[in-house]
């Protein structure tokens with residue numbers, strides 16, 4: 001791919017503005033986020049308070065729990081500072097930029113099949129015409145695709161710009177946070193959270209709350225970054241997924257399953273998606289990871305494989321099949 005995906009979709013501008021916003025949180029004396037904005041937290045999955053430091057990025061400390069292996073951020077921004085970012089995003093340039101990324105046709109060209117796959121996975125596990133709640137539905141792309149497949153969807157999105165976009169597409173999207181939305185017990189066949197769980201300060205509590213609105217046998221589907229993806233293994237802290245303001249927990253196959261099992265759910269599906277090759281391949285060649293992909297310095301057989309579209313597709317499939325895709329997709333069930 002010669003075209004720079006980052007520039008065309010507006011990602012480059014988004015990440016530049018995130019960097020600018022984050023630099024305002026830094027105490028120049030320490031190089032870390034200002035202490036008055038931070039709170040120490042125990043492991044969000046197992047509640048232990050024993051961890052190994054991994055790295056520091058943009059003033060945030062990333063650690064790994066010695067008890068359950070979850071990678072998480074501590075100390076982290078006070079919840080009030082985080083909620084202010086999502087709920088009062090008007091003055092955050094990066095939020096406007098992100099909406100532009102989401103609405104960009106090139107970006108949607110991979111998002112549509114990505115959400116269609118999610119609908120297909122879910123469709124095997126819940127009744128046709130079932131009722132789905134999409135928490136953090138953003139611009140509503142998943143809801144649109146699920147509705148076309150016959151499901152009834154309600155979305156929740158506190159961020160006003162994305163919500164307005166979704167409302168403009170005729171979707172039933174509400175502004176409340178989940179706990180304020182007042183849904184009846186056992187009223188949904190499925191609850192979905194795509195790119196949400198890693199943002200939550202209390203993921204365990206969220207799974208306990210969702211339990212109540214699910215019908216017996218109902219499903220929760222989540223998609224989260226895969227901390228041990230091929231791309232993260234190559235890039236470590238240079239991977240964009242490591243962003244201490246927004247992503248608080250970094251799950252792997254085991255820690256994600258663990259979180260759901262601790263909340264009483266049964267795991268029904270777990271796999272990985274999106275190979276995320278380009279940044280890793282640039283980094284492999286000691287180039288700027290997010291620049292346009294070039295293959296010239298790769299070993300010749302690997303280069304030939306990647307230049308052949310079929311070869312590349314095979315390579316990408318292997319990465320996902322070997323659990324090294326960028327995203328983990330999990331469906332768990334509330335027992336009947």
Ligand SMILES: [Zn+2]
Nearest residue numbers: 043046065068
């Ligand atoms: Zn833990």
